[in-house]
Amino acid sequence: MSKLLPEVLTERTETRRVTRSNALDAATRADLGQYFTPSTAAALITGLPSLPKTGVLRVLDPGAGVGSLTAALVARVATVAPDLKLDVTTFEIDEQVNGDLTVTLDECADAHSLTYEQHTADFITWAAATLTEGRDLPQWDLVVMNPPYRKINSKSAERALLASCGIETSNLYTAFVALALRFLAPEGQLVAITPRSFANGSYFRKFRDDLLKRTRLRNLHVFERRDRVFSDSEVLQENVIFHATADQAPGDVIVSVSRGYEDLPVRHSVPYGQVVDEADPQKFIHIATNADDLATAGRMAKLPATLRDLDVQVSTGRVVDFRTAENLLSSPGKGAVPLLYPVNLSAGRVVWPASGGRKPQALVDNEDTRPLMLPSGTYCLVKRFSAKEEPRRVSASLLLPDDINGEDVGVENHINVFHQAHHGLDPDLAAGLTAYLNSSVVDQYVRIFSGHTQINAGDLRSLKYPSLQQLKELGLRVGLSVTPGMVDAALAEVVPELDLGRTNVDAVGSAASEGP
Structure with missing residues (x-):
């Protein structure tokens, strides 16, 4: 007979978590990337893996903290699979926390x-x-983790250790996941709560490749509110729980969403191809959280063109201001070319020079700066950053030769530039691209796959686009009226399959409000 009831186990562990979290030094927390898992979140995380009824389940909990995830798993097993034995391995580097973890593990064994x-x-x-010494590797049937969150310096010892294992990544959380994947049993499972940022963007492309080659996603859970999950640690981060299996058997992905970890999730069954497009070299992970998102993803997937098909390229602006500070001018002058910052992009057009701003508006024309310039022409410009709370994630502006005074222009690094071999675009094509990127459907789609507010050139390359003829027709129709809110009607006429007002039953999976 168990001496300790499951609910008592989790209550005691939660008390230790709160006490230890309150006692942690802020500098130590930042250095170690420590953010302990609340008990309700731990229950949600450990509720996703499938469990055998009997036998021994080998469990790894790296970065275990006070043992919240292990305790939640033990509580679940004791309730739903009482004949299943657990063999748990934990890692926790903080000496202060390890004392709490020992108490939790002893109580788990009592329960x-x-x-x-x-x-x-x-x-x-x-x-x-372990991986480099060539000895037999331990294998675990289940990995449960809330890995530490901190950037890894490119010259750090951690980066060198990861490189020795063939792992290239820039954050501790993806490093922990990548290493744990290498210890999964052939039919093993991994479930983790992490920032959502790994799902897209160039920084995590190699990590996504590794994750998706070794496992198949089974469950994805998104929290709508960034301030809910680790609220007592003052963490403002968009988080996701993902459950993946080494078993590559086909199947849909269950995508669920809640405001916080205590709310009843809404769940959708989504075809795997709508979450991970096997033809996408970036392997972005698209997380559609409701029926509208599913329909949008389905519509966008049917568009005919990529940027390569359009013979269009997109790059970040070449001017990194702090690297050429001596060549920046606050206002236009002789021997200088116009310089554009995000502040110069407004209401779908370029305003130069910007009045009342603090950003330089001109770049000295000399041998050092000439490689940083573009020839005057018609371009589509997109801001790389927007505030999460802003109404639009994608903000595009049309640049015409008459908008600036000069034969060349400098574009700062916080702007993405659509071009053809670093020259201007056909004016109708540029207007059509700008209108398309300012549409509601693109904004909604980008929010599906992007867990952060940065829109990189890689994100824009990964999008599907209307055909060249459709984009030019759109450009002809909208002219200079490329502002958000003014392009949707024209886009719906030129590309009717993108009309958000139309139903698209085929693109929508089953959906229901239910618990995990």
Whole structure:
């Protein structure tokens, strides 16, 4: 008979979590990337994996903290699979926290049939040594994790250890996941709560390749509110829970969404191809959280063209201001060319020079700066950054030769530029691209796959586009009226399959409001 009831186990663990979290030094938390898992979030995370009824389940909890995830898993197993034994391995580097973890593990063993091995070593150091020493690798049937969140310096010891294992990534959380994947049993499962940022963008492309080659996504859970999940740690981060299996058997992905971890999730069954497009070299992970998003994703997938098909390229602006500070001028002058910052992009057009701003508006024309310039022409410009709370994620503006005074122009690095071999575009094509990117359907679609507010050139390359003829026709219809809110009607006429007012039953999976 179990001595400790499952609900008592999780209550006691939660008390230790709150006490320890309140006692943590802010500098130590930042250095280690520590953000402990609230009990309700832990229950949601550990509720996703499938469980056998009997036998021994080998479990890895790297970055275990006070043991919240292990305790939640033990509580679930004790309730739904009482004949299943657990063999748990934990890693926790913080000496202060390890004392709490020992108490939690002892109580877990008191609540259910469990053996455990507690490591006080750094998981990255241990895993790298194990992988490179050529010995038999331990294998785990289930990995549960809330990995630490901190950027990894490119010259750090951590980066070198990861490189020795063939792993290239820029954050601790993806490093932990990538290492854990290498210890999964052939039919093993991994479930983790992490920032959503890995789902798209060039920084995490190699990590996505690794994750999707080794596993198949089964569940994705998104939190609508960034301030809910780790509220007592003052974390403002868009988080996702993902469940993946080493078993590559086909199947849909269950996508769920809630405002926080205590709300009843809304769930959708989504075809795998709408989450991960096998033909996409970037392997973006598209997370549609409601029926409208599913319909939008379906419509966008049917568009005929890529930028390569259109013979159009997109790049970030070449001017990195702090690298050429001595060549920046606050206002136009002789021997200088116009310089554009995001502040110069307004209401779908370019305003130069910008009045009342603090950004330089001209770039000295000399041998050093000439490679940073573009010849005067017609371009489509897109801001790289927007505030999460802004009404639009994508903000495009049309640049015409008459907007600036000069034969060349400098574009600052916080702007993406659509061009053809670093020259201007056909004016109708440029207007059509600008209108398309300012449409509601593109804005909604970008929010599906983007968990952050940065729109990189890689994100724009990954989009599907109307055909060249359709974009030019759109440009002819809208002319200079390329502002958000003015382009949707024209786009619906030129590309009717993108009309958000139309129903698209085929693109929508089953949806229901239910618990996990």
